Amino acid sequence: xxxPIRPCPYCKTLVPVLPLSPERMDGVMxxxxxxxxxxxxxxxxxxxxxxKSEALAWLAHREVCVxxxxxxxxxxxxxxxxxxxxAGMERPDHFTDITCCEECRxxxxxxxxxCPDTLQRKDLGHVGWNPLSFCTGEATAYLFPALVRxxxxxxxxxxYEWYGCQLLWKxxxxxxxxxxxxxxxxxxxxxxxxxxAHLLEHWADLIxxxxxxxxxxAALTLWAE
Ligand SMILES: [Zn+2]
Ligand SMILES: [Zn+2]
Numbered sequence: 694x695x696x697p698i699r700p701c702p703y704c705k706t707l708v709p710v711l712p713l714s715p716e717r718m719d720g721v722m723x724x725x726x727x728x729x730x731x732x733x734x735x736x737x738x739x740x741x742x743x744x745k746s747e748a749l750a751w752l753a754h755r756e757v758c759v760x761x762x763x764x765x766x767x768x769x770x771x772x773x774x775x776x777x778x779x780a781g782m783e784r785p786d787h788f789t790d791i792t793c794c795e796e797c798r799x800x801x802x803x804x805x806x807x808c809p810d811t812l813q814r815k816d817l818g819h820v821g822w823n824p825l826s827f828c829t830g831e832a833t834a835y836l837f838p839a840l841v842r843x844x845x846x847x848x849x850x851x852x853y854e855w856y857g858c859q860l861l862w863k864x865x866x867x868x869x870x871x872x873x874x875x876x877x878x879x880x881x882x883x884x885x886x887x888x889x890a891h892l893l894e895h896w897a898d899l900i901x902x903x904x905x906x907x908x909x910x911a912a913l914t915l916w917a918e
Contacts, residue, residue: 696747703760703810711741711751718763725752726848757813759842759849768845771891776838778884784808788824788832800824804832809839814850817843817859825863830876833863841888847899857892858903864889864912874915886917 696709713721717740724733730752737748755761764772788804789797803824807816817840818824825833825840833840844857864885868874877885889912892900900909 696741696743701754701758701761704754704758706754706758708754709743709747709751711737711743711747713737713740717741725755726851728851758811759813759839759846760810762846762849764842764845767891767895771888772838772842772845774887775841775884778881779834779837782831782835782837784835785829785832787829788836789827789829793827797827800827804828804836809836812836812839812843814843814853814856817856819854820859820862823859823862825859828863828873830872830874833873834876834881847896855899855903857896857899858905858908861900861905861908861912864916865908868915871915882916886913889913889916 696711698707698709700706701708717736721733721736721740724730724736733752734745734748737743737751738745741748741751743751787801789801791798791801803816803818804812807813816824825836828836840856840860844855844860847855847857863873864871866874874882889909893909893913900906
């Protein structure tokens with residue numbers, strides 16, 4: 694029997710709705726995080742009693758639609774603090790200063806093709822090609838909840854590094870040059886400080902594994918002042 698199909702509330706893609714218990718979902722996630730795509734398909738077909746084509750469609754959507762990935766407990770709580778503080782930010786005309794250089798125009802084009810609900814890990818590049826480092830304060834505030842959401846999914850994209858490194862680098866910029874800090878209201882700065890406290894409490898191992906300790910301290914000093 695075919696599974697019902699519904700449009701995703703975030704990216705509007707038509708996705709099969711699969712009946713999955715939390716335990717079976719864990720098994721599917723373990724296969725995904727273990728970079729065993731074939732096993733993930735089999736797990737999913739068995740767990741949901743669905744067809745291969747349905748399992749493939751479900752997995753393809755899961756790979757690209759960040760708001761659909763479940764977050765639990767304290768991670769979900771800190772995200773909601775950030776979402777509340779940055780609610781209602783207007784979409785900027787441009788994400789970077791497009792009069793600056795070719796690289797700024799490239800990064801602007803990449804981000805202009807997305808919105809916070811469809812932003813993907815791959816859009817955010819890596820330390821060597823890092824659209825966020827060129828974003829204006831206004832654009833960073835607009836994207837911030839989506840950036841935090843991606844940061845909180847530490848294992849969802851095994852072929853990319855933890856996004857927290859790039860985020861911390863941005864937050865740690867010197868006060869004089871930190872356009873994001875200057876753009877933020879006191880309440881938004883508090884939400885960022887709350888996020889930083891959360892990262893230290895729950896994710897200190899990741900911060901040192903990725904050797905971001907200096908950026909972390911600089912960011913904390915600025916945002917928690
Ligand atoms: Zn979606
Ligand atoms: Zn530039």
